[in-house]
Amino acid sequence: MSATSELKSPRQDLVPGKQPGPLGLATRYLAGQLRQIGLFIALIVIVLFFQITTNGITLAPINVSNLVIQNSYILILAIGMVMIIIAGHIDLSVGSVVAFIGAMSGVMITQWGLPWWAAIILCLILGALVGAWQGFWVAYFGIPAFIVTLAGMLAFRGAAQIALGGAQISPFPAPFRALGSGFLPAIGTSGYEPLTLIIGGVAAVALVISGLRGRAVRRKYELEDEPFAWFIVKLAFTVVLVGYVAYLLSSYSGTPIVLVVLGALVIIYASVMRNSVFGRHTYAIGGNLQAAALSGIKTKRVTFLLFVNMGVISALAGLVFTGQLNLASPSAGNGFELDAIAAVFIGGAAVTGGIGTVPGAIVGGLIIGILNNGMSILGVQTEYQSLIKGLVLLAAVAFDVFNKRRAASSIK
Amino acid sequence: MANTILEMREITKTFPGVKALQDVTLEVERGQVHAICGENGAGKSTLMKVLSGVYPAGSFDGQILLDGKAVDFKNINDSEDAGVVIIHQELALSPFLSIAENIFLGNERSKLGFIDWNDTNLEAAKLLARVGLRDNPITKIVDIGVGKQQLVEIAKALSKKVKILILDEPTAALNDDDSAHLLDLIKSLQGQGITSIIISHKLNEIKAIADKVTIIRDGKTIETLDVHAGEVSEDRIIKAMVGRDLESRYPDHTSNIGEELLRIEDWTVHHPLDATREVVHHANLNVRAGEIVGIAGLMGAGRTELAMSVFGHSYGTNISGTVYKRGTPIKTNTVSNAIKNGLAYATEDRKRYGLNLIDDIKRNISGAALNKLEHLGFVDASKETIVADKYRKDMNIKAPNVSVLTGKLSGGNQQKVVLSKWMYSDPDVLILDEPTRGIDVGAKYEIYTIINQLADQGKGVIVISSELPELLGICDRIYTLSEGRITADVPRDQATPEFLLKHMTQEREAPVNERDI
Numbered sequence: 005m006s007a008t009s010e011l012k013s014p015r016q017d018l019v020p021g022k023q024p025g026p027l028g029l030a031t032r033y034l035a036g037q038l039r040q041i042g043l044f045i046a047l048i049v050i051v052l053f054f055q056i057t058t059n060g061i062t063l064a065p066i067n068v069s070n071l072v073i074q075n076s077y078i079l080i081l082a083i084g085m086v087m088i089i090i091a092g093h094i095d096l097s098v099g100s101v102v103a104f105i106g107a108m109s110g111v112m113i114t115q116w117g118l119p120w121w122a123a124i125i126l127c128l129i130l131g132a133l134v135g136a137w138q139g140f141w142v143a144y145f146g147i148p149a150f151i152v153t154l155a156g157m158l159a160f161r162g163a164a165q166i167a168l169g170g171a172q173i174s175p176f177p178a179p180f181r182a183l184g185s186g187f188l189p190a191i192g193t194s195g196y197e198p199l200t201l202i203i204g205g206v207a208a209v210a211l212v213i214s215g216l217r218g219r220a221v222r223r224k225y226e227l228e229d230e231p232f233a234w235f236i237v238k239l240a241f242t243v244v245l246v247g248y249v250a251y252l253l254s255s256y257s258g259t260p261i262v263l264v265v266l267g268a269l270v271i272i273y274a275s276v277m278r279n280s281v282f283g284r285h286t287y288a289i290g291g292n293l294q295a296a297a298l299s300g301i302k303t304k305r306v307t308f309l310l311f312v313n314m315g316v317i318s319a320l321a322g323l324v325f326t327g328q329l330n331l332a333s334p335s336a337g338n339g340f341e342l343d344a345i346a347a348v349f350i351g352g353a354a355v356t357g358g359i360g361t362v363p364g365a366i367v368g369g370l371i372i373g374i375l376n377n378g379m380s381i382l383g384v385q386t387e388y389q390s391l392i393k394g395l396v397l398l399a400a401v402a403f404d405v406f407n408k409r410r411a412a413s414s415i416k
Numbered sequence: 417m418a419n420t421i422l423e424m425r426e427i428t429k430t431f432p433g434v435k436a437l438q439d440v441t442l443e444v445e446r447g448q449v450h451a452i453c454g455e456n457g458a459g460k461s462t463l464m465k466v467l468s469g470v471y472p473a474g475s476f477d478g479q480i481l482l483d484g485k486a487v488d489f490k491n492i493n494d495s496e497d498a499g500v501v502i503i504h505q506e507l508a509l510s511p512f513l514s515i516a517e518n519i520f521l522g523n524e525r526s527k528l529g530f531i532d533w534n535d536t537n538l539e540a541a542k543l544l545a546r547v548g549l550r551d552n553p554i555t556k557i558v559d560i561g562v563g564k565q566q567l568v569e570i571a572k573a574l575s576k577k578v579k580i581l582i583l584d585e586p587t588a589a590l591n592d593d594d595s596a597h598l599l600d601l602i603k604s605l606q607g608q609g610i611t612s613i614i615i616s617h618k619l620n621e622i623k624a625i626a627d628k629v630t631i632i633r634d635g636k637t638i639e640t641l642d643v644h645a646g647e648v649s650e651d652r653i654i655k656a657m658v659g660r661d662l663e664s665r666y667p668d669h670t671s672n673i674g675e676e677l678l679r680i681e682d683w684t685v686h687h688p689l690d691a692t693r694e695v696v697h698h699a700n701l702n703v704r705a706g707e708i709v710g711i712a713g714l715m716g717a718g719r720t721e722l723a724m725s726v727f728g729h730s731y732g733t734n735i736s737g738t739v740y741k742r743g744t745p746i747k748t749n750t751v752s753n754a755i756k757n758g759l760a761y762a763t764e765d766r767k768r769y770g771l772n773l774i775d776d777i778k779r780n781i782s783g784a785a786l787n788k789l790e791h792l793g794f795v796d797a798s799k800e801t802i803v804a805d806k807y808r809k810d811m812n813i814k815a816p817n818v819s820v821l822t823g824k825l826s827g828g829n830q831q832k833v834v835l836s837k838w839m840y841s842d843p844d845v846l847i848l849d850e851p852t853r854g855i856d857v858g859a860k861y862e863i864y865t866i867i868n869q870l871a872d873q874g875k876g877v878i879v880i881s882s883e884l885p886e887l888l889g890i891c892d893r894i895y896t897l898s899e900g901r902i903t904a905d906v907p908r909d910q911a912t913p914e915f916l917l918k919h920m921t922q923e924r925e926a927p928v929n930e931r932d933i
Binding site for chain 1: 727728730750751752754755761763768769770771772773774775779782783784786787790793794795797798801802805817818819837
């Protein structure tokens with residue numbers, strides 16, 4: 005099984021009855037992990053490529069900070085999208101929903117005079133309603149999600165324009181803007197911002213502990229076939245990466261608020277998808293709908309809730325984006341759905357459903373984000389940027405298909 | 417006889433590990449209707465696939481002579497060019513194209529690459545007249561019933577200048593009127609010089625239209641009987657079809673039978689797409705604690721439909737009847753209700769309905785009872801692993817650990833995962849639909865042992881199977897099902913293959929006016 009991009013829990017490629025030596029096992033393990041390894045290597049190669057071609061601008065503290073902030077809404081959308089895609093559906097409406105919610109937040113704050121926090125809460129509820137509307141048609145009425153959300157893409161774009169009356173709304177109050185572009189308050193004086201370093205340190209320790217504990221549990225039940233050396237390499241790499249990003253961020257303005265939001269979302273949704281009953285049901289539906297139904301899973305309700313969740317996540321992305329631009333515009337969020345979908349597929353999800361992970365989608369989103377950022381710094385024209393992103397998406401999925409075929413032929 | 421149109425000589429076809437056909441010989445005379453009889457899996461369909469080029473020349477041993485000349489069909493096109501056309505049990509029509517388009521599919525009436533619609537529809541109308549269908553050729557296939565679709569298939573065969581028409585269980589999905597019409601048509605085609613080979617289980621039907629009957633058992637020709645010479649009787653055919661001794665392929669077991677666990681009363685189910693067609697008709701059955709009950713029925717008798725309709729109304733419309741557990745009526749209208757009330761259903765088609773093949777063993781095993789592993793909405797993954805690993809060892813699932821994807825397991829091991837999944841849901845009654853289909857002999861024995869263990873734990877087990885020896889080998893009591901009706905209920909010691917087959921093929925009394933709706 006090569007198409008999962010689960011970064012932590014390894015899957016095996018063992019065929020019963022064969023007993024290869026330790027070196028053979030390790031090689032086979034790495035071959036089985038080719039997809040995940042490939043994804044990481046691709047990310048590193050792309051970062052290094054831009055680091056060299058931009059003369060070091062890519063990993064400059066200010067750019068890393070911008071990279072996080074400017075990609076946050078795509079990454080947020082990718083989290084909801086990967087869940088929808090795992091269930092075997094798709095959502096084309098998220099870009100329009102971003103615009104609609106952004107517009108409504110502007111209307112609520114400037115025209116209705118609501119406080120910023122009330123507007124945020126109302127907008128998230130509105131997002132849930134949008135999701136419930138689309139989820140109803142998909143789950144209970146049986147219209148394919150492609151059609152329902154294509155309709156939603158048109159309808160909510162229109163709704164955004166109607167809400168704004170053809171104009172744009174600006175400015176927004178400072179606390180609202182902080183959601184998109186603010187930083188956690190600095191607790192230190194000058195130089196390296198200590199809070200960010202502390203957060204980075206805590207995150208690194210948490211990663212080490214959870215990695216070791218997971219491995220201990222798997223060893224106990226003889227499920228572990230990940231070579232210890234590889235486990236250490238992976239863990240060390242992740243820890244260094246976290247530490248390095250924290251160091252870079254601390255030497256600029258500190259931790260972006262949206263990074264905290266994003267981090268919380270990743271932790272929550274990754275564990276929901278990996279270990280919650282709801283997550284299991286989502287994979288079961290995408291893997292085999294009929295078998296899921298015959299196992300007593302309420303398939304319609306799960307589908308409905310997935311769309312409600314996507315609506316809330318789209319609303320959050322809309323708020324972040326609006327706050328960041330300090331502007332509610334009818335053309336906001338154009339093409340976001342495509343970036344989010346591309347991130348999910350680059351991250352190893354299967355078009356037919358049942359396969360994909362939240363961390364995978366995040367890495368896929370980062371690859372797209374770094375491509376965007378690096379090419380912008382290099383002054384690549386937008387038409388070429390689009391061309392290159394298209395080819396990267398195709399290459400990633402082609403690699404997947406190739407891998408699957410290789411795995412399938414090795415069984416026989 | 418000089419009038420032999422088709423001769424198949426010493427056909428032997430081997431699949432990996434199985435000899436599906438062994439020295440089968442078939443001789444068909446011109447202009448006759450020749451029936452082929454045999455149990456499920458006897459090799460009838462394989463023989464017809466050999467004849468129609470589905471299995472190309474070279475993939476089997478033996479010789480096919482058509483009009484006295486040896487032929488080598490490399491594919492279906494070759495055989496159709498020679499006038500041999502097969503109509504499969506599952507019709508191969510494109511639902512959203514018209515009747516005329518379907519008749520000429522792949523063989524379009526065209527001029528310079530463009531369809532000549534006048535010619536298409538005109539020729540189609542002529543062919544439809546030959547099969548006695550008055551529908552407009554531009555009607556879409558979805559808008560006509562299964563009976564008429566069968567006739568369209570025959571019209572399509574006629575358009576290919578058919579000499580030998582092979583029909584694989586043509587009336588299995590038809591109601592009485594449509595069946596009668598179809599049989600008349602086969603007779604009338606005979607008058608037009610078309611030879612028919614008909615595979616059928618229905619003995620009355622064979623007696624009504626066939627000139628000769630060849631019986632196949634275990635991949636071998638048993639005998640060919642001449643209907644007109646008065647050689648054919650139901651008993652004779654059944655004896656020839658069954659005549660095999662029960663080997664000791666079944667573990668010894670004495671059931672300790674207790675009180676009644678489940679009773680299904682007056683259960684009627686209609687076809688999901690055709691609400692006027694009854695698939696299960698006023699069925700009554702029960703199972704007691706510790707008892708293994710068999711349901712014997714031919715394909716299309718409504719076995720799976722009965723089971724799936726009981727299990728959460730997963731099949732059919734207009735379902736009526738009551739399910740009782742220990743004497744109290746229970747709700748089984750959704751799958752989760754059925755599971756809550758202690759039912760489990762292991763499907764006959766594990767790949768389509770039973771397993772998530774792209775997920776691992778442990779998650780498949782826990783799939784129907786995640787609530788047992790749940791804490792505040794999250795699954796206890798360690799406990800799940802322990803549970804799954806216990807089943808892996810107890811059930812002897814051959815895999816290094818429980819993280820192996822079920823798609824990589826053999827059929828027998830997949831079936832063990834399905835059984836583990838339902839055992840973990842801790843049901844009182846398990847309905848096992850074809851539990852040993854596609855499984856090798858060794859694994860079958862293991863599955864039988866598991867079934868016995870379930871009964872010993874005081875559970876009720878219902879086993880649906882096409883294989884009579886299997887039912888006779890493991891069940892305490894056997895129901896026979898024919899055309900959606902329970903036709904017999906016999907204890908094992910009184911059941912014989914002949915008795916079961918007679919009741920499995922028992923047809924409805926002729927005038928039936930009780931059809932509701």
